[in-house]
Amino acid sequence: MQVETGVNLKPYNTFGLPAVARSLVRITRDADVRAVVDHPKLGRASKFVLGGGSNIVLTRDMPQVVLKIEVRGNRLVEEHEDAWIVEAGAGENWHEFVTWTLDHGWPGLENLGLIPGTVGAAPVQNIGAYGLELAQRFESLDAVDLVTGRSVNLSGASCGFGYRDSVFKHALAGRSVIMRVRFRLPRPWQPVLGYLDLERKIAQSGITAPSARQIFDWVCAIRRSKLSDPAVVGNAGSFFKNPLVTPEQCRDIIGRDPEVVHYPMADGRVKLAAGWLIDSCGWKGKTVGKAGVYEKQALVLVNRGDAIGSEVMTLARAIQESVYGKFGIRLELEPVVV
Numbered sequence: 099m100q101v102e103t104g105v106n107l108k109p110y111n112t113f114g115l116p117a118v119a120r121s122l123v124r125i126t127r128d129a130d131v132r133a134v135v136d137h138p139k140l141g142r143a144s145k146f147v148l149g150g151g152s153n154i155v156l157t158r159d160m161p162q163v164v165l166k167i168e169v170r171g172n173r174l175v176e177e178h179e180d181a182w183i184v185e186a187g188a189g190e191n192w193h194e195f196v197t198w199t200l201d202h203g204w205p206g207l208e209n210l211g212l213i214p215g216t217v218g219a220a221p222v223q224n225i226g227a228y229g230l231e232l233a234q235r236f237e238s239l240d241a242v243d244l245v246t247g248r249s250v251n252l253s254g255a256s257c258g259f260g261y262r263d264s265v266f267k268h269a270l271a272g273r274s275v276i277m278r279v280r281f282r283l284p285r286p287w288q289p290v291l292g293y294l295d296l297e298r299k300i301a302q303s304g305i306t307a308p309s310a311r312q313i314f315d316w317v318c319a320i321r322r323s324k325l326s327d328p329a330v331v332g333n334a335g336s337f338f339k340n341p342l343v344t345p346e347q348c349r350d351i352i353g354r355d356p357e358v359v360h361y362p363m364a365d366g367r368v369k370l371a372a373g374w375l376i377d378s379c380g381w382k383g384k385t386v387g388k389a390g391v392y393e394k395q396a397l398v399l400v401n402r403g404d405a406i407g408s409e410v411m412t413l414a415r416a417i418q419e420s421v422y423g424k425f426g427i428r429l430e431l432e433p434v435v436v
Contacts, residue, residue, distance in 0.1 A: 099123060099133040101140070107160065111151035112214055114332030115407045117436075119164040126168050126189075128242050128249050131275050134163065135247040145244055146436065147275055149188065152215035153223055153334055153433045157407030160436065167218050169277050172198050182206075182283045183237055188218025188276045192225075196314070199283065205310030206235055206283030209290050212321045214328055214335055218276040222266040223432070224259045228317055229293040233259035237280040244273050262339050262432055289313055295320050324395045332401030333392065337414060338372040338429040351425050358425075372421075372429055373397035379420040386413040411435065 105122040108114055121143075123134055134140045146162040148154075169187035172195060176183040182204045186195045192215050196207045209230040213220075221239060225232050236254045243250060258265035266274070287310060291297065299316045300306060308316070326333045343351070348368040351358050355378060359371035376382070376396035383393045385402060387409035392398035399410060418429050 099130055099137075105164070107148075107151070107156060107164070110148060110166065111154055111156055111334075112328035112332060113151075113155060113334050113405075113410065114328075114401050115156040115405065115410070117156035117159050117407070119160040120162075122164040122166055124166045124168050125275065125277075126170070128240075128277060131165070131242040131244070131277075132247040134165065135244060145272060147272075149216035149219040150191065150214065152328065153219060155334060155407050155410055155433050155435045157411060157435060165275060167216065167275065169218070171278075174202070174204070175280060178285070180285055182285065183280055184283060185278055185280045186217040187278055188216060190217045191215075192217055192220055199281075200311055200314055204283050205287045207281065208310045208314035209293075209317055211314045212318045217279050221257060221259075221276065221279060222264055223262055224264050226262070228296055228320075229290045231259075231261075233257075235281045235283060237282040239276055239280065240278040241270075241274040241276050244275060249277075250274070261342065267434075326392050326394070326398055326400055331392075332405070333398050334433045336372075336397045336432050337399045338376070338397060338417075339432055340372045341370045341375075341427050341429060342367045343370060343427070344368070347426075351427070354425065370427065375421050375425055375427065375429070376417055379417070379424055381417055381420065384413075386416065389413045391417070407435075 102122045103120065105119040107117045107119055123130065125131055140163050144162040145165055146160060147165050147167060149167050168189040170189055171187040172190060173185050174182060175185045184199055184204055193212050195217050196211050199207055209228040210225060213225050213227060220232050221236065233254060238251055238253050241250055241252060289308060296316060305312060345368055348360055359374040361369045363369055373396045381391045382396040384391050388402050388405035389409040390400050390402045392400050399413060414431065422428050
């Protein structure tokens with residue numbers, strides 16, 4: 099185990115925010131985590147798990163021991179009549195992993211293409227897009243306990259998945275390191291097309307029975323048209339969760355603005371489009387310091403050049419207050435603020 103000190107974290111977060119880690123350890127296998135746990139000084143210190151840095155806002159230097167997850171490797175674990183079970187190391191790039199599954203003829207994750215970040219971060223956030231959530235394809239994961247150093251296997255039930263939520267944001271936050279994740283890809287494959295943007299692609303193209311690769315290409319094209327590429331303009335993807343409200347609350351909001359974008363959910367609640375709420379408050383394209391709201395999608399906050407974390411959070415809080423004042427809805431943040 100090699101401990102690096104005074105590490106600049108700007109290259110390790112997609113927002114490109116400045117911060118320095120007092121100590122950083124690169125994790126490539128379970129034994130690396132156990133070495134940290136058993137270390138006389140690092141073992142007692144607070145830990146921060148860092149994957150692709152695509153869902154964090156760094157507002158200060160990091161006194162914690164930063165565990166940089168670099169576990170690699172993809173493989174087909176099992177093949178059944180009703181599913182393929184595939185596994186990826188937590189340090190693998192998520193989009194590249196989705197591409198790998200399609201290249202090998204194992205569809206099922208195509209709706210989640212081009213989501214930034216690593217495989218290990220995906221269950222933490224229960225990532226989702228275009229009608230599909232990770233929880234619907236999840237099989238199990240391997241993690242290492244940061245207190246005992248023991249390796250554990252967790253099923254979906256143990257992960258407590260919710261909307262952009264999991265047990266790793268609550269009871270297991272800072273207590274475990276995800277090492278490998280397995281996915282159950284159903285056979286025979288059935289496309290997930292019940293999303294407005296995909297329905298528009300079907301209508302425009304005339305392709306009524308798209309392949310998994312076609313859906314993947316559509317999803318990537320839609321995301322590129324709406325979202326800023328972190329390699330070009332720093333950002334953390336969607337900055338706010340789409341709020342879930344009761345039908346009564348939705349009717350009240352429609353009374354204030356009949357054009358509000360909303361989607362009925364299977365559980366009876368209604369999902370509101372956070373980007374539309376923010377845009378309705380006039381924030382699209384606005385800037386606070388060096389942090390701004392993306393011109394093409396108000397749900398995305400961007401780094402306009404050398405922004406610092408406090409500027410991003412000042413902007414985020416101003417947007418929250420603005421939306422609350424107009425609609426009575428308190429937007430929740432998607433990224434982890436450190």
